[in-house]
Amino acid sequence: MAHTFNVDTQAPQQSIDITEKVVAAVAESGVDDGFCHVMVLHSTASIIINETADPNIGRDVIDALGRAVPTRSDWLHDRIDDNAHSHIKAAILGPSEMIAIDQGALVLGKWQEIMLIEFDGPRERQVSVRFLSS
């Protein structure tokens, strides 16, 4: 019941809808009722749930975090690496989401999709999907 997939990001900061990949993992798991845990195994990227019908929402989220957390701003971590802002943003949004499964389907609202948010790309990101059957 463990599933992992990779996402190749193409830009320094980017939002990517991964709902279909998670839905495929749920189908493969055979879990009818329970939970699905989606976690990116990196500290400069995040998993969030929000609307992707307008892909600009992901861009607005990245833009807003960029205004609150400037890329260059005397961050201490920038003394040894140049991606402190990526770590800070990833900590704020968090690495994972938990989603219920009901009769084999993810329990999401009409305007809720699952997104990977890249803050230090382009990179290959590993996403772990794990299940609990109830």
Add this chain to the structure above:
Amino acid sequence: MAHTFNVDTQAPQQSIDITEKVVAAVAESGVDDGFCHVMVLHSTASIIINETADPNIGRDVIDALGRAVPTRSDWLHDRIDDNAHSHIKAAILGPSEMIAIDQGALVLGKWQEIMLIEFDGPRERQVSVRFLSS
């Protein structure tokens, strides 16, 4: 073991203590030991855990997010809708919380309650409560 309740919000932005509704759902579920997953099924509202003994804390959270994420600020999503700021704030706080259940009671600290945060009201919001028995 699936439970859903609605919350009617009364203002554009508002925090509402939903702890009693979740406690009632736990009692109804009959789960003695396990977990409770509380998720709002919308992309412009959030579930958080914090103190409600002073209801102003929820207002301060909304105020702080309003300063960091201005309501009007050339967000891309505002070209097709006027609630980009609501989506951004909901993404930051997240749609769900997981809470342990011990002998039928939620495992919360003395000053922890469960709140729904409305960022695009007033609306009827649907909250899903799901359980895992351990």
Add this chain to the structure above:
Amino acid sequence: MAHTFNVDTQAPQQSIDITEKVVAAVAESGVDDGFCHVMVLHSTASIIINETADPNIGRDVIDALGRAVPTRSDWLHDRIDDNAHSHIKAAILGPSEMIAIDQGALVLGKWQEIMLIEFDGPRERQVSVRFLSS
């Protein structure tokens, strides 16, 4: 399968790597495959997952939140207590993280550790670790 440990923080705001304590709790639980839920039982501290190889990342996260949420800023909660900023930051980062367990080991990326973030210290903080076996 319930485990609690305390963390004594030494400063008003501080990040502390608690990964080893969680790993010890997992070992004690005997859970081979499942999930581990780590939650701080307070409303002015948070649990996050990020890199601690450079301990300055935790300091940068605290610094960034301090810029976005000023310590003194006419917060309503400050009328009855002086820690509104601590509550706001704790709400943004959240009180808990869920981590999968595979063959007795936490499923974390190479640069992911578990941190307690103190926003209103120094204090003794209680951390609850609960398990689900799959």
